[in-house]
Amino acid sequence: MKKLGTASVAALRQYVRAADAKGVNTESLLTQADLNPALLESDDGRINGEQLQNFILLLCTQTNNPILGLETGDFVQPGSYSILGYITMSCATLGEAVARIAPFEKLVGDMGTTSLTMAGNDITLTWHCNYDHPVVQPQVVDNVFASWVNYARWLADDTEASPSLVKLKRQSPGKAYEQAYQSRWNCPVEFGTEENTITLKQALLNTRLRQPDPMLRKTLEAHALTQLAALETDTDLVTQVKHSIQQQLMHGITRQDMVAENLGVTSRTLQRKLSQEGVSYQKLLDEVRQKMAEDYLQNSELTIPDIALRLGYSETASFHRKFKATAGITPGEFRQSGEPV
Secondary structure, eight states: OOOOOOHHHHHHHHHHHHHHTTEEEEEHHHHHOOOGGGGOOOOOOOEHHHHHHHHHHHHHHHHHHTTTHHHGGGGGGGGGGGHHHHHTTSEEEEHHHHHTTHHHHHBBSSSEEEEEEETTTEEEEEEEOOOTTHHHHHHHHHHHHHHHHHHHHHHHTTTOOSSSSEEEESSSOHHHHHHHHHHHHOSSSEESSSOEEEEEEEHHTBBOOOSOOOHHHHHHHHHHHHHHHHHHSSOHHHHHHHHHHHHTTTTOOOHHHHHHHHHTOOHHHHHHHHTTOOHHHHHHHHHHHHHHHHHHHHHOOOOOHHHHHHHHHHHHHHHHHHHHHHHOOOOOHHHHHHHHO
């Protein structure tokens, strides 16, 4: 089965905002997709790509909306692109912002990859979607392109800025819906093409943005490179184990044998494979526990004993000692500070 990598919580949050606006019970859908609603309060959290694809599928099924992806693009915000959004805000021109997509889009998620080509006065962005579900894929592509257009208009402070041509691999959703693309993008839209592309005129790329800040951009890009390096540190196995641990901890369970069973291997095999990666199950358990503890303390009203119980500690005192040894302050002090350490 194809692995879908990870996605930022910011990307998920855009779909949730759009669904909430339509009166959809998103908390129920999140639970069905094996996602903790508390994750939405995190600015730097990540989820498995399979979870995001499943959530979008559930949303498509419930709404029965053939242009769901297009409409979710109306809810894009700078934060939807994680740190990439703030990098583009500090660029001098729209073209400079567009050039930042390919190098840093992994920070938003592994939903797809962008390539750029130039021909005369045109620049064409081709987006290759990694999500493979036949219902989800066209909606994700629509979301990406609609979000790009809306965000570019916001950056340029020009509600009339538009591509010159959009091509979509998806089949037409029907004549009745095609007008929704035309009215939003104000350009020709072709369906059933070989690739997903969006073409922009050079004149549009020369548009000056509202708040360029080259020094800030350099600082943000340095931070983004650090985040990219951190994402590439975890192997697929480590990522899978961390995710499985997180799911078990949501039920107060910390058993290695259950994580191993979930991954289809024996506990001994899992231990050996992790050893080959230079990590241990206990180390990954500690990391996930700490992250979840911080999330609960910052974004929930659960009592500290309840948090300790949820994270599989037999005694609250054990949780206190472990948390303070890692963070340097007690859980109560962390909650009062309101800031990550």
